[in-house]
Amino acid sequence: MTTVDTSTAASLTSAANTTVSSSTAISSDFETWMSLLTAQLQNQDPFDPVDSTEYTAQLAQFSSVEQQVLTNDLLGDLISVSTSSDMASMAEWVGKEVRVATPADYLGNPIEVHASSDPVAYSAQLVVKGPYGSEVGRFPIDTGESDVMWEGTDSEGKAVSWGSYSFEVESFDSNGVSLGVDDAEIYTEVLEVQRVGDQYALVLPNGSAVTTDDVSAVRNLD
Structure with a gap:
């Protein structure tokens, strides 16, 4: 399962602050440059004016600084619009049921x-594990893909206590040799969407958070 790196949020915030500081510095330099250029024109010796070539170079630098400031402002506006649009789109996940490998x-x-199960499996079993990872039950299931209902019982048919349970599928060949274990998935509601760095996290009822890459199917609540 893909985990959401919460440290990315701090990095993004730091980068954003750096961008703002840089933009402020450029704006300050822009104003300083304009003041210096104006003062130079006002105080130049009329008998020894600024060389036209040097003056043209200064104007070119002035224009470059101006364009850099405008470009930074435009990029900031575009990032703001993009972020708002993405969040509005992600909000549509709230209230939907997603199929994901989670307890x-x-x-x-x-x-x-x-x-x-494994594509070449001869037989398969659903493995149910309890809150601390201990196995509480095994049930034979069809090979391939299938939806099964776990009734909250162990291998002997006894009811288990309420709590958090995870599910796996173990596949076997015709000789009963294990071909490996894969995570099984459940349908669960999305309660909230959070922006974490440059990713979006879907918050589930069990308190865990997954990304859209973890989701294999989506459906409306019954």
């Missing part, structure tokens, strides 16, 4: 699990 909070109701 589920069992509160007495069956949990829908999307299981996907």
